[in-house]
Amino acid sequence: MRLVQISDIHCGPQFQKSKFDKAVEEINSIKPDVLIVTGDLTENGIISEYEDARRNLDRFECEIKVYCSGNHDYKSTGYLLFKRFFESKRVIEFDDLVIVTISTARPDRDEGEIGHRQLVWLQRTLSKYKSKKKIVAMHHHVIPVPDTGTDIITVLDAGDALRTLVYSDVDLVLSGHRHRPWIWRFEGLLAVHAGTLSSERTRGFFANSYNIIQIDDKIKPSLKVVGGESIDFEDLRRKAFEESIKLED
Numbered sequence: 001m002r003l004v005q006i007s008d009i010h011c012g013p014q015f016q017k018s019k020f021d022k023a024v025e026e027i028n029s030i031k032p033d034v035l036i037v038t039g040d041l042t043e044n045g046i047i048s049e050y051e052d053a054r055r056n057l058d059r060f061e062c063e064i065k066v067y068c069s070g071n072h073d074y075k076s077t078g079y080l081l082f083k084r085f086f087e088s089k090r091v092i093e094f095d096d097l098v099i100v101t102i103s104t105a106r107p108d109r110d111e112g113e114i115g116h117r118q119l120v121w122l123q124r125t126l127s128k129y130k131s132k133k134k135i136v137a138m139h140h141h142v143i144p145v146p147d148t149g150t151d152i153i154t155v156l157d158a159g160d161a162l163r164t165l166v167y168s169d170v171d172l173v174l175s176g177h178r179h180r181p182w183i184w185r186f187e188g189l190l191a192v193h194a195g196t197l198s199s200e201r202t203r204g205f206f207a208n209s210y211n212i213i214q215i216d217d218k219i220k221p222s223l224k225v226v227g228g229e230s231i232d233f234e235d236l237r238r239k240a241f242e243e244s245i246k247l248e249d
């Protein structure tokens with residue numbers, strides 16, 4: 001099975017149509033089984049941006065599309081519009097896999113939160129799928145990523161979230177938000193973060209990108225630059241680390 005994760009489309013002033021067009025061409029040629037969109041589909045959560053986002057995302061020829069909301073989508077009471085334009089099933093079952101989406105965005109706030117009730121729901125939901133691989137998708141992070149400054153990028157209840165994910169034997173958590181592709185492995189949990197597909201605002205990694213996730217016996221994520229190379233996440237991490245420890249003259 002092949003998943004493609006795209007994130008942070010940001011329809012609005014920062015949207016780069018040429019990048020998005022290229023990504024549509026590339027991803028349609030890959031023919032993913034599932035397309036997961038991890039939030040910030042719009043820049044300001046306003047209706048014209050939602051209309052653009054719907055039109056744009058409809059261009060992906062993938063039968064199963066999964067949408068998470070991002071903090072930008074919830075600006076300007078956009079949470080009401082998100083439901084109208086992108087309501088999707090929160091639990092998607094396959095023979096040996098389940099994908100669950102979590103809403104971390106809150107109206108007119110940049111920081112994210114899962115909340116106790118949603119965490120209890122997540123734990124109860126995942127407990128029904130003990131024998132399947134488990135993927136949880138959300139906009140904000142549960143583990144910070146480097147090169148992104150000091151902003152709060154994890155959910156406010158990241159400790160509680162990690163405990164639920166680890167004790168529920170989640171295999172993979174997918175996030176977007178910080179426009180910085182990265183992976184971490186934590187207590188058996190693989191945390192994969194997507195860059196931005198089509199926004200001008202890249203961070204730490206200065207290209208638009210998306211993730212291709214091959215799921216067989218193992219889960220193998222790789223990074224694809226829009227219109228460019230495929231990159232092994234381990235290479236990306238090593239290069240970024242070497243760059244970060246160079247002393248300035």
Ligand SMILES: [Fe+2]
Nearest residue numbers: 008040177178
């Ligand atoms: Fe974003």
Ligand SMILES: [Fe+2]
Nearest residue numbers: 040070071177
């Ligand atoms: Fe965001």
